[in-house]
Amino acid sequence: MTGSRAGPNILITGTPGTGKTTTAELVAGATGLRHLNVGALVKEQELHSGWDEEFDCHVIDEDKVCDALEDIMTAGANIVDHHGCDFFPERWFDLVVVLQADNTILWERLEKRKYGLNKIQENVQCEIMHxxxxxxxxxxxxxxxQVLPSNTVPEMESNVDRICAWVAAWKQAAQAGPA
Known part of the structure; x- marks a missing residue:
């Protein structure tokens, strides 16, 4: 789908606490792609079906999210940042990056976010089980x-550099046209 959009669409996904939003923001800043934080969109546009008391979060309405993003994704040049990935249409993405973190590091990051014990355990178990x-x-x-480690600042910087290089190659291929 390289030549049919203004730019590539990238999904940055992973368990909460793996660095998705920071990575997406850095790549967006370096490439000019639009950063779409699905969690923020769910809150801003009320793309949910209520509140989950046990996990202290909104219950995302996947159909509403996909409907809200359809035109934006068709136009291209987006970085979507979300912890889930299996409900987005496959045709939307040119690159899917899954960030992973060591369980101890992940636990500490989630504690710093003031997540409840149940939510921390659920997310760490999710990471353990891949x-x-x-x-x-x-x-x-x-x-x-692409599955990339995201434990340290140097790893995050490497991931950003790697994704930016991929975007540059995508843009070069798009300009060159069909072979």
Missing amino acids: VIVEEALESYRQDIV
Whole structure:
């Protein structure tokens, strides 16, 4: 789908606390792509079906989210940042990045966010079981899925550089046109 959009669409996903939003913001700043934080959109546009008391979060309405993003994603040049990935249409994305973090680091990051014990345990278990990696590999072509470590600032910087290089290559291929 390289030539049919203004720019590539990238999904940055992973368990909460793996650095999705920071990575997405840095890549957006460096490439000019639009950062779409799904969690923020759910709150701002009320794309949910209520509140989950147990996990202290909105219950996302996946259909509403997809409807709200359809035109934006069709136009292209977006970085979508969300912890879930299996409900987005496969056709939307040119690259899917799954960020992962060591369980101890992840636990500490979630504690700093003041997550409740139940929510921390659920997210760390999700990371241990590679739930998001499996969802990504089952939902998208394996050749567009990249699993990257996100434990340290140098790893995050490397991930940003890697994604930016990928965007530059995508843009160059789009300008060159079909082979």
